[in-house]
Amino acid sequence: MTRCEFCGTRAPVTSVVFRQNTGMIVFRQTRAWEGHACRDCGRAIFRRATLHTALFGWWGTISLFVTPVFLVLNVVHLARVLRMPSVEVVRRAQLAAHEAYAQNLLATKDRRTVAEVLQRESGASRSEVEAFLDGLVAARAA
Numbered sequence: 001m002t003r004c005e006f007c008g009t010r011a012p013v014t015s016v017v018f019r020q021n022t023g024m025i026v027f028r029q030t031r032a033w034e035g036h037a038c039r040d041c042g043r044a045i046f047r048r049a050t051l052h053t054a055l056f057g058w059w060g061t062i063s064l065f066v067t068p069v070f071l072v073l074n075v076v077h078l079a080r081v082l083r084m085p086s087v088e089v090v091r092r093a094q095l096a097a098h099e100a101y102a103q104n105l106l107a108t109k110d111r112r113t114v115a116e117v118l119q120r121e122s123g124a125s126r127s128e129v130e131a132f133l134d135g136l137v138a139a140r141a142a
């Protein structure tokens, strides 16, 4: 678990290179997104680079050959990205792993403090932590 280089989120990441080609008959322009991406960023960059290349990549002699290669490589990297769990799933699992800890904290500390601690420990957003705490409180009341 490290940090995504594209969004900064603490999440599982994988090394990716997504390439984009723009064919302009005589000229061509390429762009690459290279780094360690979380699942969400990987999917978003894939969508952007691949859609652009599929539409605007073909126009030119070299581009005609480069474009299918880029498209295939982008799909290969997408497959790596899709093997990782999403950031949301990871955060929910991290919060669930803190359940006993959260129960103990709730018994002695006010809810705001508990939420701040959980947010720091799990990397989850405030709304995710609040939803998790709502669940815990509801389970206690039942």
Ligand SMILES: [Zn+2]
Pocket (backbone or CB within 6 Å): 004, 005, 006, 007, 008, 009, 037, 038, 039, 040, 041, 042
């Ligand atoms: Zn990301």
